[in-house]
Amino acid sequence: MSRNVLVTGGASGIGLALARRFAPAGDRVILADLNDAAGQAMAKELGGSYRHLDVADESSVEANVAAIEDEIGAIDVLINSAGLLQNAAQTESFPLEEHDRIWAVNYRGSYLMCRACAPRMAKRGPKRGGGAILNIASINSFTPLPLPAYTPTKAAIGSLTGVLAGEFGPSGVRINAVAPGFTLTPAMQSRIDSGDRDPVGMEGLSTLGRLVKPEEVAEAGFFLCSDAASAITGVNLPVDCGYMAAISYNTYPS
Template sequence: MTGRIAVITGGGSGIGRATALALGGQGDHVIAADMNAAGAAETVRLVTAAGGAASALTVDVADEASVTAMAAAAEAIGPVAVLVNCAGILQNASRVEDMDLAEHDRVWAVNYRGTYLCCRALGPVMAGRGAGAIVNIGSIAGFEMFPLPAYGPSKAAIHQLTKVLAGDLGARGVRVNAVAPGFVLTEALRARVAAGERDTSVMESQNAIPQIVTPEDIANAIQFLCSDGARAVTGVTLPVDNGWLAGLAYNTYAGNKKN
């Protein structure tokens, strides 16, 4: 499992950085590919400080030429065997009729088109060598209704793209899966909690397991889906949400909370 070249888009922050640390810690050479060069460089510093091997590349995943150049630069480092598509942007809550269309299009460009372009650039290269694993990042917002008219549908599309790619690449040795994180305690959420805009105890109470998902929880699931231990797993989107999705109906059964 070790010694692979693993490209992680969005590797300069949050879930992508945690994934870089997890894969780097098991001996993979991780490539943090991010629009934020300073963030990617910091990830490289952290992975190498922990004894791992890492490189940084700058990319805008929404831009085809940029993705093509990133894929070529990654292959110049070594044969890419793992692609984790963590680059993504959130949106503010909005009604459909109030959604700013430019923001709508940007969310789709980064989240869906970015995932599509990176899979399209590196999937066939891995398939040509007969082996590889891709993990996309969906969301619980891709399963259920949230006031996020661009973000939620862009994540639902990623779930569906994951199935399409699994069918497309499976016979050529490449597995394609996704994880759907719940509300993750990243720096952005920590800042909102500190500002009094979010209450973690309320968030925890909505989960089957009353705790908050960490970036490391997501990285652990990604690590498994990229591993030989998951050799029979493809085309799935795995919720990593402390049972938030499973708890939706349970918590509201007959109008009552369970506790």
């Protein structure tokens, strides 16, 4: 069955890599983003469609989800990749407006999207395969980095994934997350270019000694949304080049 796959943040980075994984598999991708020029261009390239959607805005989420289901059909897969990265900051000097914006997009945005889509999937039940949701968490779900807004949003997304998996599991809807390590997306590249991230330092923190590629996150996400993962729900799967495995090793001399 060709699935309708809605990808927030689909114009760039991990969201775009996921769309690029689903489209050749025969699925219909709907990219949703604030970056209209890139979103429209990528949707055209993938033979899909594009919607201007602000995940932090409840009315934008509700209107777009309703319109997609009216005009295209049931959303079978939801991918919540819209998100904002953060530079390292000290809590005392970190602007509260920036803190709140990161929470609004990363956590509340994922929550609003799940709230709009999961009940619709649940009502349809197993008729269309049950429905699947993929949240994009982070290694920050498990270990803290010096990012006083970003890190807690990703811990919360990991928690939300489990909460919703429990609520919607009886209706056959599966809800999982991937937890990428340092991934070379446009957002990460711009931080490297501005000197806010050190690529060599990040590479050295993973046991595989390199950054994650967006396509590697996409491959794991595609699996979690596929029938091959039909018994898997509520997990937050690290795709981190062994970042967490390497932590304790880095404390011993080699």
